[in-house]
Amino acid sequence: MSIPGLIVGAGPIGLALAGDLGFRGVSCLLIEKGDGRVIQPKMDMIGVRTMEYCRRWGIVPWVESAGYNRDYPQDCAWVTSLNGYELGREPFPAPNDEPPPPESPQKRERCPQNFFDPVLQRFARQWPGVTISYHTELLGFTAHADRVVARVRDVRSGEEREIEASYLVGSDGGASTVRQSLGIAMSGAPTLTYTTNVVFRCDGLERLHDKKAGYRFIFIGPEGTWATLVAINGRDQWRFSLVGDRTQQTHSEDYMRRAIVRAVGRDFDFEILSMLPWIRRQLVADSYGGGRVFIAGDAAHLTSPTGGFGMNTGIQDAVNLSWKLTACIEGWGGEHLLESYGIEQRPVAIRNVAEATDNLKRMLSSRVQSPPKEIFEDGPGSDAARIDFGNRYTQAMRREWFSIGIHLGYVYEGSPIIVPDGTPRPPDEVMSYRQTARPGSRAPHVWLAPDRSIIDLFGKEFVLLRLGPDAPACDAFEQAARRRKVPFRIVDIDSTEACTLYERRLVLVRPDGQVAWRADTMPDDPLRVIDVVRGAETSIKPKKQC
Numbered sequence: 001m002s003i004p005g006l007i008v009g010a011g012p013i014g015l016a017l018a019g020d021l022g023f024r025g026v027s028c029l030l031i032e033k034g035d036g037r038v039i040q041p042k043m044d045m046i047g048v049r050t051m052e053y054c055r056r057w058g059i060v061p062w063v064e065s066a067g068y069n070r071d072y073p074q075d076c077a078w079v080t081s082l083n084g085y086e087l088g089r090e091p092f093p094a095p096n097d098e099p100p101p102p103e104s105p106q107k108r109e110r111c112p113q114n115f116f117d118p119v120l121q122r123f124a125r126q127w128p129g130v131t132i133s134y135h136t137e138l139l140g141f142t143a144h145a146d147r148v149v150a151r152v153r154d155v156r157s158g159e160e161r162e163i164e165a166s167y168l169v170g171s172d173g174g175a176s177t178v179r180q181s182l183g184i185a186m187s188g189a190p191t192l193t194y195t196t197n198v199v200f201r202c203d204g205l206e207r208l209h210d211k212k213a214g215y216r217f218i219f220i221g222p223e224g225t226w227a228t229l230v231a232i233n234g235r236d237q238w239r240f241s242l243v244g245d246r247t248q249q250t251h252s253e254d255y256m257r258r259a260i261v262r263a264v265g266r267d268f269d270f271e272i273l274s275m276l277p278w279i280r281r282q283l284v285a286d287s288y289g290g291g292r293v294f295i296a297g298d299a300a301h302l303t304s305p306t307g308g309f310g311m312n313t314g315i316q317d318a319v320n321l322s323w324k325l326t327a328c329i330e331g332w333g334g335e336h337l338l339e340s341y342g343i344e345q346r347p348v349a350i351r352n353v354a355e356a357t358d359n360l361k362r363m364l365s366s367r368v369q370s371p372p373k374e375i376f377e378d379g380p381g382s383d384a385a386r387i388d389f390g391n392r393y394t395q396a397m398r399r400e401w402f403s404i405g406i407h408l409g410y411v412y413e414g415s416p417i418i419v420p421d422g423t424p425r426p427p428d429e430v431m432s433y434r435q436t437a438r439p440g441s442r443a444p445h446v447w448l449a450p451d452r453s454i455i456d457l458f459g460k461e462f463v464l465l466r467l468g469p470d471a472p473a474c475d476a477f478e479q480a481a482r483r484r485k486v487p488f489r490i491v492d493i494d495s496t497e498a499c500t501l502y503e504r505r506l507v508l509v510r511p512d513g514q515v516a517w518r519a520d521t522m523p524d525d526p527l528r529v530i531d532v533v534r535g536a537e538t539s540i541k542p543k544k545q546c
């Protein structure tokens with residue numbers, strides 16, 4: 001028996017993809033060679049766009065109640081040690097106290113992978129068509145014109161079997177078997193640092209020092225930035241990272257213990273829960289696959305965690321790919337639709353991994369220009385030196401903390417399934433984001449009623465918004481969509497704010513929530529527009545703007 005979708009790797013990306021396919025009513029099998037337990041959480045920040053998807057999926061309360069202490073302050077501070085000098089601080093409220101930004105109905109959330117993976121697992125499992133098979137490893141596959149045949153092994157019994165699927169997606173992480181089997185290379189910087197992470201337990205670490213509580217501490221010594229510490233559950237667990245450099249090093253538990261004591265600035269009792277040496281990279285796959293086999297998440301891009309873009313970019317991959325796979329499985333997707341996945345998402349990854357490396361450089365800037373020795377002493381001029389150094393560092397780091405443009409401002413420029421409207425591309429900002437309904441952009445958020453955003457309308461089908469009282473009739477559009485069996489819905493919007501923000505009277509939004517087309521009048525050939533946005537025809541040239 002053949003299944004529509006076979007997904008390899010049940011990290012956050014595979015789970016999100018399986019869940020989104022289930023949400024769309026498409027059956028899939030998700031295989032994972034591990035047992036689903038997260039030994040050491042990597043990601044801990046869910047970005048605002050990912051939270052918008054969680055809202056669409058109805059799982060925001062699950063994220064909020066997943067386990068992070070929502071009263072724990074989220075300040076970031078730079079110190080010589082927790083019992084040494086504080087050099088600067090960026091204050092952030094606790095998750096419970098942080099309002100969403102005006103551009104979104106949701107806010108970013110703190111939810112480390114050991115809490116988020118089970119949330120996504122529960123989301124995926126709720127759909128009758130989704131099966132998750134742990135202890136199942138992909139060994140290899142053969143792609144045919146009409147199907148993919150995968151060879152898998154039960155890692156406990158060693159038993160091998162074949163699985164036949166219409167499509168295969170490798171969300172199997174940085175060492176992706178799927179990517180390697182496709183012969184896809186990755187380009188960029190393969191080694192930025194050799195870093196070692198330790199998650200340790202210490203009840204009441206805050207009582208061992210005089211600094212205000214915070215989510216993240218960056219440690220600066222005479223050699224510059226050397227380590228970080230994050231509150232991984234906002235209670236008793238901490239993740240210490242010895243940042244390292246390009247020199248390959250293996251550290252013993254004893255060495256890491258001493259490093260943690262140096263960071264805290266005094267001896268104390270703590271229990272090491274896990275150690276994880278890892279290589280920080282800046283790499284993007286040269287192709288995201290094609291035909292019947294694709295890659296997503298860390299299989300397609302690897303980034304420095306500085307900024308928290310890795311998983312969030314991968315979840316965008318999953319959502320972008322999911323509706324296109326659905327379209328092809330249901331028969332309404334055109335022959336170019338799946339090609340557009342890599343065309344749209346690869347440039348987003350290239351942009352995001354470059355920004356993450358720049359964040360790393362800013363964090364490590366104190367290595368390039370050594371900190372003045374006065375900041376580690378208690379002498380004349382020391383306080384002034386600390387203020388001066390701290391202010392400069394605080395300023396430099398702000399771009400990492402405030403990155404709404406990365407999360408919401410990505411644009412599918414030049415995509416063959418987006419119909420451009422001839423307006424110029426707005427500047428690609430990191431720290432700010434101006435909502436726009438320009439084709440290729442995320443459809444803007446506006447409150448239509450208390451707790452009802454316009455973006456709550458998007459997710460399953462194409463939605464054609466008729467904005468304002470003068471919006472033209474769209475029967476021909478609906479007929480065109482019906483002719484091509486494209487799921488399609490027309491919604492009338494009378495909100496003045498929405499009319500202003502969306503700028504046109506007709507706006508077509510895709511099932512992933514990105515704008516596909518907009519105009520003030522009906523197109524001459526609505527069938528052509530439908531054929532472009534479903535990937536059956538190549539893009540239409542923009543109309544000249546008056």
Ligand SMILES: Cc1cc2nc3c(=O)[nH]c(=O)nc-3n(C[C@H](O)[C@H](O)[C@H](O)COP(=O)(O)OP(=O)(O)OC[C@H]3O[C@@H](n4cnc5c(N)ncnc54)[C@H](O)[C@@H]3O)c2cc1C
Pocket residue numbers: 008009010011012013014031032033034042043044045046136137138139171172173174176177197278296297298299305307308309310311312313314
């Ligand atoms: C310290 C750190 C902090 C981070 N913080 C953030 C953050 O705050 N926000 C953020 O967005 N990102 C963050 N990231 C990045 C983020 O963790 C990754 O981008 C994300 O985990 C990638 O998810 P994935 O599902 O693609 O891959 P993975 O999480 O690596 O999952 C891949 C899965 O595939 C399975 N697998 C592999 N091969 C096979 C096979 N042959 N058969 C079956 N199964 C297989 C593996 O067992 C694994 O479970 C951080 C990373 C690090 C290192």
